[in-house]
Amino acid sequence: MPDTLGANSLDTVKDGADQTFMVDVIEASREQPVIVDFWAPWCGPCKTLAPALEKAVRAAKGKVRLVKINIDENPGVAGQLGVKSIPAVFAFDRGRPVDGFMGAVPESQIRMFVDKLAGLAGPDAAAEELEVALKEAGEALALGDVGGAAQIYAVVLQADPENIKAIVGLARCYLAAGEVEQCAQRLSSPALRLPAPTRRRSMRRSRRTPTTTRRASTSPARSPHAEISRAP
Known part of the structure; x- marks a missing residue:
């Protein structure tokens, strides 16, 4: 049987089970957020997700814990949470689920998920x-x-x-x-959309345009022939 999280306060990544879920997750999440990873040995995407998830949790330096539950051996809690496909990740805080995702996602998304939960990202x-x-x-x-x-x-x-x-x-x-x-x-x-100050400047420029046009219209008209004759 897996040890509970309470057995070692420094153990941030560990295996869990249906019978220890209350201690490992619900009670532990009242002190700090706990992420639960539901997986199975035959699940390819689970094998892709697990290393990145563990890496992100360990990088949080104890502010978040990870409990990994094999649903083949422990189908009870997964069924209660309505897990239909794996990998399925749930985040618990203060005894209740607050966030989660399903499937193998990019490592950057995993880091954002963990950092948000840990409150680490300044x-x-x-x-x-x-x-x-x-x-x-x-x-x-x-x-x-x-x-x-x-x-x-x-x-x-x-x-x-x-x-x-x-x-x-x-x-x-x-x-x-x-x-x-x-x-x-x-x-x-x-x-x-353009911010309001930019729009006002654009409007002021557009208001000046007719004046410029009127001034130009008062200048003597030049014929194309005159312009050619001025050319060197």
Whole structure:
């Protein structure tokens, strides 16, 4: 039987079970957030996700814990949570689920998920994570992985709803998928509009334009022939 998290306060990644779920997850999450990874030995995406998830949790330096539950041996809690496919990741805080995702996702998305839960990402760190995610999304789109790119852009927009790069990137994904109407809706986002001061300056310039035109009209007209004769 797996040891409980309480057996070793420094154990941030460990195996769990149905019978220890209350101690490992519910009670432990009252002290700090706990991530639960539901997996199975036969699941290929689970093997891809696990190392990145463990790496991100350990990088949080004890502010988040990870409990890994093999659903073949422990189907009870997974069934109660309505898990239909794996990998399935749930985040618990203060005794209840607060966030989660399903499937193998990019490492940048995993880091953002863990950092958000741990409360580690300050303004600079958060901005850096978003830039990494945007780069990965752009690379995915360039390789033709429209769905993967769209997923990353959507995650960035959850963290920063007015991120222009993500808005435009998601619009490009819709366009690549032939969803022109969705593309247009994204491009109509208020975040892409000119700020008010810029619009006012543009309006002032447009008001001056007629005056300039009138002044030009008072100058003597020059014929094309006259202009040619002036040329050296």
